[in-house]
Amino acid sequence: MGKLLVEDKTIVTPGEELAEGMDFLPAEGTFRDKDKIIASGLGLVNINGRVIKTIPVAGRYAPKKGDTIIAKVTNILMSGWILDIGSAYSAVLSVKEAKDFIRRDEDLTRYYNIDDYIVTNIVMVTSQKLVDASMKGPGMRKLIGGRIIKVNSNKVPRIIGKKGSMVSMIKNATDCSITVGQNGIVWINGSPENEIIVVKTIKKIEQEAHISGLTDRIKTFLEKETNKKINIEKVE
Amino acid sequence: MSYTKRNDGRKFDETRPVEAKAGVIKRADGSAYFKMGKTVAYAAVYGPREIHPKFLQNPRKGKLRCFYNMMPFSSMGERVRPGANRRAKEIAMVTEKALLPVVDLTESPNSVVDVFIELPQTDAGTRCAGICAASMALADAGIPMKDMVAAVSIGRVDDKLVVDLDYSEESYEDGTVADIPIAVVSRTGEISLLQMDGELSRDELKQALEMAKKACSKIDKIQRDALKKKYEVKNE
Amino acid sequence: MNREQKDYILNFLEKGIRFDGRKLDEYRPIKIETGFSENAEGSARVIIGDTIVLAGVKLSVEEPYPDTPDKGTMMINAELMPLSSPDFEPGPPAIQAIEIARVVDRGIRESGSIDTKKLCIKKEEKAWCILIDICTLNDDGNLLDASALAVIAALQDTKMPSYNGKVVDYKKKTKETLPLNLKKIPTSCTVSKIGNHFIVDPVPEEEEKVEARLTVEVEEDGTLCALQKGGDKPLTAEDIDKIVGIGIEKSKELRKFL
Numbered sequence: 093m094g095k096l097l098v099e100d101k102t103i104v105t106p107g108e109e110l111a112e113g114m115d116f117l118p119a120e121g122t123f124r125d126k127d128k129i130i131a132s133g134l135g136l137v138n139i140n141g142r143v144i145k146t147i148p149v150a151g152r153y154a155p156k157k158g159d160t161i162i163a164k165v166t167n168i169l170m171s172g173w174i175l176d177i178g179s180a181y182s183a184v185l186s187v188k189e190a191k192d193f194i195r196r197d198e199d200l201t202r203y204y205n206i207d208d209y210i211v212t213n214i215v216m217v218t219s220q221k222l223v224d225a226s227m228k229g230p231g232m233r234k235l236i237g238g239r240i241i242k243v244n245s246n247k248v249p250r251i252i253g254k255k256g257s258m259v260s261m262i263k264n265a266t267d268c269s270i271t272v273g274q275n276g277i278v279w280i281n282g283s284p285e286n287e288i289i290v291v292k293t294i295k296k297i298e299q300e301a302h303i304s305g306l307t308d309r310i311k312t313f314l315e316k317e318t319n320k321k322i323n324i325e326k327v328e
Numbered sequence: 329m330s331y332t333k334r335n336d337g338r339k340f341d342e343t344r345p346v347e348a349k350a351g352v353i354k355r356a357d358g359s360a361y362f363k364m365g366k367t368v369a370y371a372a373v374y375g376p377r378e379i380h381p382k383f384l385q386n387p388r389k390g391k392l393r394c395f396y397n398m399m400p401f402s403s404m405g406e407r408v409r410p411g412a413n414r415r416a417k418e419i420a421m422v423t424e425k426a427l428l429p430v431v432d433l434t435e436s437p438n439s440v441v442d443v444f445i446e447l448p449q450t451d452a453g454t455r456c457a458g459i460c461a462a463s464m465a466l467a468d469a470g471i472p473m474k475d476m477v478a479a480v481s482i483g484r485v486d487d488k489l490v491v492d493l494d495y496s497e498e499s500y501e502d503g504t505v506a507d508i509p510i511a512v513v514s515r516t517g518e519i520s521l522l523q524m525d526g527e528l529s530r531d532e533l534k535q536a537l538e539m540a541k542k543a544c545s546k547i548d549k550i551q552r553d554a555l556k557k558k559y560e561v562k563n564e
Numbered sequence: 565m566n567r568e569q570k571d572y573i574l575n576f577l578e579k580g581i582r583f584d585g586r587k588l589d590e591y592r593p594i595k596i597e598t599g600f601s602e603n604a605e606g607s608a609r610v611i612i613g614d615t616i617v618l619a620g621v622k623l624s625v626e627e628p629y630p631d632t633p634d635k636g637t638m639m640i641n642a643e644l645m646p647l648s649s650p651d652f653e654p655g656p657p658a659i660q661a662i663e664i665a666r667v668v669d670r671g672i673r674e675s676g677s678i679d680t681k682k683l684c685i686k687k688e689e690k691a692w693c694i695l696i697d698i699c700t701l702n703d704d705g706n707l708l709d710a711s712a713l714a715v716i717a718a719l720q721d722t723k724m725p726s727y728n729g730k731v732v733d734y735k736k737k738t739k740e741t742l743p744l745n746l747k748k749i750p751t752s753c754t755v756s757k758i759g760n761h762f763i764v765d766p767v768p769e770e771e772e773k774v775e776a777r778l779t780v781e782v783e784e785d786g787t788l789c790a791l792q793k794g795g796d797k798p799l800t801a802e803d804i805d806k807i808v809g810i811g812i813e814k815s816k817e818l819r820k821f822l
Contacts, residue, residue: 106430107476132473133467150469151357152376180440220437284575287583353702354614355614370701371647372648399643401620402603407697446647449603
């Protein structure tokens with residue numbers, strides 16, 4: 093029988109030995125070296141039975157097929173738009189993937205202009221990190237008004253919360269519209285005072301994402317900031 | 329004559345006091361502060377990001393690019409002229425080679441990870457302090473890494489091998505001095521930086537490598553603890 | 565930055581607050597630490613919000629310039645370190661760095677806050693040369709004001725090394741300080757205009773939208789000693805008067821940190 097060398101949900105550093113024994117299986121963020129399982133980056137240990145992985149706590153966004161992200165239009169081509177998606181690679185939104193049918197000779201800036209932010213879906217990522225985006229599907233749109241903030245994309249699942257519970261709580265407490273892109277770009281639209289509260293709350297989640305009891309802390313924080321009592325159905 | 333007692337009273341196998349901190353530069357994707365005695369290094373990591381000029385792109389994997397710079401007021405005596413001289417360029421190159429064995433950029437083709445090392449205060453051992461800071465900054469930036477790297481300079485002062493030469497030893501006048509900066513990959517004990525100036529016997533080199541490994545394993549622990557400390561639960 | 569994005573910063577300003585919740589004329593928290601370096605003759609780290617700037621002073625003995633044979637000299641250089649922002653690149657100082665160095669230099673030089681005659685050791689032969697370097701560590705906006713503060717704090721922290729008439733012994737610092745005139749020492753306040761609003765201490769998101777800015781350097785009694793207008797749009801005479809008013813007011817706050 094092998095043995096675990098670290099506790100679940102602790103932070104480990106690259107090269108740290110996580111477990112010993114062939115009966116453990118290395119998953120994301122780990123690799124096997126002889127009978128040992130080693131961390132291949134800074135992350136939070138996640139032990140699921142015999143499967144060990146680490147969840148990254150830092151790092152730039154790496155585009156994945158199926159992600160709904162917020163992107164910025166940086167250039168316009170004959171046949172589409174170039175998007176900054178907050179990673180080392182830009183994405184292409186082809187006219188064919190726009191919401192409506194666009195004729196060949198139309199002025200593309202009428203749809204999305206340079207510096208516009210859009211909610212879009214990643215439909216393809218090649219081995220060389222060529223990325224295709226699409227506006228087809230519900231929720232894909234151009235963002236009008238509001239503000240954009242950037243957070244660590246690794247913390248997005250905590251900002252959204254289980255079944256969207258965290259972001260719903262923030263929306264309800266502040267009456268702001270919030271869209272969280274999986275690339276860590278967040279759009280917030282509401283009254284000035286409330287937008288400021290949302291930014292503070294999201295930054296707090298970003299900093300404390302790995303510490304348990306997050307939902308309760310954020311609830312208390314929001315109550316204090318908004319001077320309102322929050323009733324939430326516990327999803328966790 | 330013999331070097332029987334170190335100038336600052338340290339034991340022969342003792343490094344100067346080491347301090348390390350991760351996440352000190354907010355704009356960077358990852359950063360670290362590393363202090364060894366009076367030598368201070370900051371490292372900041374940006375990327376993976378788009379590489380310019382484009383001909384540097386490698387479609388197989390991302391590029392690691394290091395820069396080393398001493399701030400103009402960093403050394404005792406006269407001002408250091410700003411700008412990369414030949415020495416700075418060579419140190420940047422060996423730093424890159426010291427870190428490459430642990431950094432895995434296969435998932436970031438065509439991109440670059442930039443590492444900037446800046447020294448606000450120097451007292452010998454700057455390339456080693458820079459490598460220690462850079463290894464931490466890379467981990468802090470969430471770059472996939474198989475392991476971490478620590479570095480220390482071993483010196484021969486007269487007839488004695490000593491760990492972590494300081495400037496007073498480097499300029500020892502009653503006998504000859506050899507300076508051997510060494511970087512050690514933490515888990516495997518492999519050597520990823522080895523330079524030497526001065527004269528040395530084959531046996532002394534063997535011993536020096538052993539001493540470096542021991543000292544680096546202590547430094548390694550400090551580096552890892554600093555990375556974890558960033559994620560510690562803060563008492564509110 | 566598109567119109568929408570510009571609008572949100574402006575929308576906030578219309579309501580009398582900044583998008584990060586600050587008042588229009590409010591600086592972020594300021595912290596000054598002197599003496600971070602044992603090797604420099606003087607050093608200071610200035611932190612404004614998340615912006616961090618280092619300044620270090622080195623001294624050397626040089627021959628005075630022929631046109632000022634009885635005076636010491638001063639030189640200020642700034643480096644926008646590539647480690648401090650994704651937008652800065654390695655290489656010779658960019659124009660922004662040159663501007664920072666020159667504006668800070670002008671304030672100190674023109675205010676006469678350094679008695680350069682006292683830096684002269686022997687007329688026409690030897691005088692102290694003050695070499696000041698500004699290095700940015702983290703750019704979260706307003707590098708100019710932060711640099712100006714850092715340079716002043718580093719000058720105040722400076723201890724002369726001992727000099728035997730031939731060589732400078734850098735290892736031996738004396739207790740002697742630089743001949744500074746505290747009343748003349750300038751503080752720098754940069755006021756930026758967005759729409760019809762005037763703000764101080766902008767963060768990068770705001771800096772992107774600044775239409776015009778004016779750096780106002782002020783001595784203790786309110787005398788102006790250096791000005792620098794920046795930004796692509798012009799200012800009216802009324803704007804300038806208003807900005808100078810804000811600059812003088814804010815300089816009293818900044819002076820408390822020195």
